Amino acid sequence: MDTAVPAPPAAQPPMPPQAVRRLLGLPLLWKVLIANSLIIALGAVTGTVITAHMVRSRPDAPLLNLVLVPIIAGILISVVVNLIALRAALTPLRHVRETIDDVRGGQLEARVRLGLLTDPEIQQVGETLNGMLDELEMVRDKLRALSAGIIDAQEEERRRISRELHDDTAQTLTSLLLYAKALEQGDVPPAVREALAELREEVARSLEGVRRMARELRPSALDDLGLPAALEGYTNELARRTGLPVHYRATIGGERLPPRVELALYRIAQEALTNAAKHARAAHVNITLARDADAITLTVQDDGAGFEPDRVLPATGVGLFSMRERAEMEDGALLVRSAPGDGATVQARLPLRPTVLRAPRNAKTEG
Numbered sequence: 518m519d520t521a522v523p524a525p526p527a528a529q530p531p532m533p534p535q536a537v538r539r540l541l542g543l544p545l546l547w548k549v550l551i552a553n554s555l556i557i558a559l560g561a562v563t564g565t566v567i568t569a570h571m572v573r574s575r576p577d578a579p580l581l582n583l584v585l586v587p588i589i590a591g592i593l594i595s596v597v598v599n600l601i602a603l604r605a606a607l608t609p610l611r612h613v614r615e616t617i618d619d620v621r622g623g624q625l626e627a628r629v630r631l632g633l634l635t636d637p638e639i640q641q642v643g644e645t646l647n648g649m650l651d652e653l654e655m656v657r658d659k660l661r662a663l664s665a666g667i668i669d670a671q672e673e674e675r676r677r678i679s680r681e682l683h684d685d686t687a688q689t690l691t692s693l694l695l696y697a698k699a700l701e702q703g704d705v706p707p708a709v710r711e712a713l714a715e716l717r718e719e720v721a722r723s724l725e726g727v728r729r730m731a732r733e734l735r736p737s738a739l740d741d742l743g744l745p746a747a748l749e750g751y752t753n754e755l756a757r758r759t760g761l762p763v764h765y766r767a768t769i770g771g772e773r774l775p776p777r778v779e780l781a782l783y784r785i786a787q788e789a790l791t792n793a794a795k796h797a798r799a800a801h802v803n804i805t806l807a808r809d810a811d812a813i814t815l816t817v818q819d820d821g822a823g824f825e826p827d828r829v830l831p832a833t834g835v836g837l838f839s840m841r842e843r844a845e846m847e848d849g850a851l852l853v854r855s856a857p858g859d860g861a862t863v864q865a866r867l868p869l870r871p872t873v874l875r876a877p878r879n880a881k882t883e884g
Contacts, residue, residue, distance in 0.1 A: 609639040679734035690724040744779040759794045767806040781843040782815045788836045789817035789863040797821025812868045820860040826853045
């Protein structure tokens with residue numbers, strides 16, 4: 518029986534002596550004061566040594582030269598050493614500024630780097646900032662979990678309402694339609710027959726509306742056939758109902774995607790297409806669905822009125838906020854490009870995990 522030999526522990530960098538660590542841990546004011554005192558002492562000693570050497574080697578040299586050379590040398594040495602000391606002492610402040618810039622740029626995982634040269638007060642600022650960022654990340658994770666729970670509950674409620682519309686309301690309207698048709702074929706006066714025909718047409722329109730509402734709430738094609746087929750059906754229905762030409766193209770192959778990814782992309786496409794049809798006054802819409810080795814990308818592009826994404830208010834940009842939330846909950850990103858009079862492009866890119874891909878339900882297995 519083989520016995521695993523534990524790997525030797527990684528070599529730790531040698532710690533500086535206790536006196537050096539205490540010196541490096543001094544406040545910034547004392548560090549600068551000590552550094553400048555050493556610089557002055559070093560400059561004085563260096564100038565004295567240079568002056569004495571020049572006096573011994575050149576006793577006949579003018580007094581100005583004997584004084585000027587040490588002064589210049591002392592100034593240069595003082596500037597260089599002071600620059601090095603101040604740069605080292607102010608490095609922690611630079612780390613704090615860089616961390617703040619990274620967080621402003623969206624890198625919420627950035628943290629202040631702390632080390633031996635860190636001033637105690639600056640270290641306290643850095644630790645406080647790191648603690649605030651940790652709490653912010655925890656709050657963001659809680660909000661994301663809360664949003665995911667709300668969206669899951671919303672989808673479950675949509676599924677229930679869609680099923681009730683399909684099983685109860687649609688069945689009732691279908692029965693009423695058949696009953697009106699049977700009465701219309703019986704021996705009834707012409708006026709009643711005409712009224713029954715109008716009633717049947719009205720019931721047929723209501724039935725179609727109920728079925729369309731059930732499909733929009735929760736399309737059965739999304740669960741049974743997958744995202745490409747569900748989007749194709751929705752775009753065809755939208756084009757037929759609104760008259761808006763929609764060109765749809767999917768190049769993702771026959772593999773089924775994770776259910777949450779399919780649902781997120783379907784809702785994003787649904788919201789973007791609805792905005793293009795209702796608000797953008799677009800003449801054409803192109804929607805593409807493509808995938809690569811790492812992610813799947815949905816792009817919805819219209820030639821409508823456009824808008825300014827940065828100036829969309831929360832009260833009026835609920836749809837845009839919802840699309841971004843759905844993308845971020847799947848560790849993806851939503852990109853919106855638009856300008857007044859120049860149409861709009863909504864692009865969602867969601868990462869894929871190949872281990873959770875599954876085959877279509879109606880796929881045949883080859884032996």
